[in-house]
Amino acid sequence: MKASGRRFAVATLSVVCLAVSAFGQTRRVALSLQAGGAGHEENNLNVGLAAGIGVAAPLAPRLSVTFEADSWGTRSQTSFRKLYNGHLRVRPFLLGLRYEFRGNGYFTPYASAGVGYIETKFRIGSLPVIPNVTIDQSVRSGWAGYFGGGIVWRLSGFWDFFAQIDYLIRTAPGRTVVRDAALGLATDDILINLHVVYMKVGVRFLL
Secondary structure (H helix, E strand, O other): OOHHHHHHHHHHHHHHHHHHHHHOOOOOOEEEEEEEEEEEOOOOEOOEEEEEEEEEEEOOOOEEEEEEEEEEEEEEOOOOOOOOOEEEEEEEEEEEEEEEOOOOOOEEEEEEEEEEEEEEEEEEOOOOOOOOEEEEEEEOOEEEEEEEEEEEEEOOOOEEEEEEEEEEEOEEEEEEEEEEOOOEEEEEEEEEEOOEEEEEEEEEEEO
């Protein structure tokens, strides 16, 4: 994880820990495990299988602070001034607020929103062979926003099942580097649309 990502993760975990210490004795903290699919808006990026973990600490009867870390990989197809054929790894670290609406005792709908640090790593795949020419690409990690909603199904006093949809908002700077033995080095700065619809289901354990 890059330095900015580490600092963000440490800061957000500190916030959650403070919330736990302040409210944990009267309200319940939840740990979650989730999986799903991440569908990219960029038309040359495939859907990626995702998984992650999370924690939610209550701030008020219906309001919680949340932190989650997810990860998925997706294949890219060569497109003009976009990513070439290769594999993109995306790791969001998200800090947000979740508000739970009034439910019926078993099902509770909620809405969430927040910010996060998106770590990205691109590995270029096989390309047509051009003698004495090599091509590489990179995608810069950085900040993003998100919003979403879902529903919780109470299974027992300690376990919940949930389904959630998040919309992740980020446009990432990228760079294509071409090294030609005859012509030298050439670079092209590009923008990668990393807007994502992340659909996930999971279980929560209430402490």
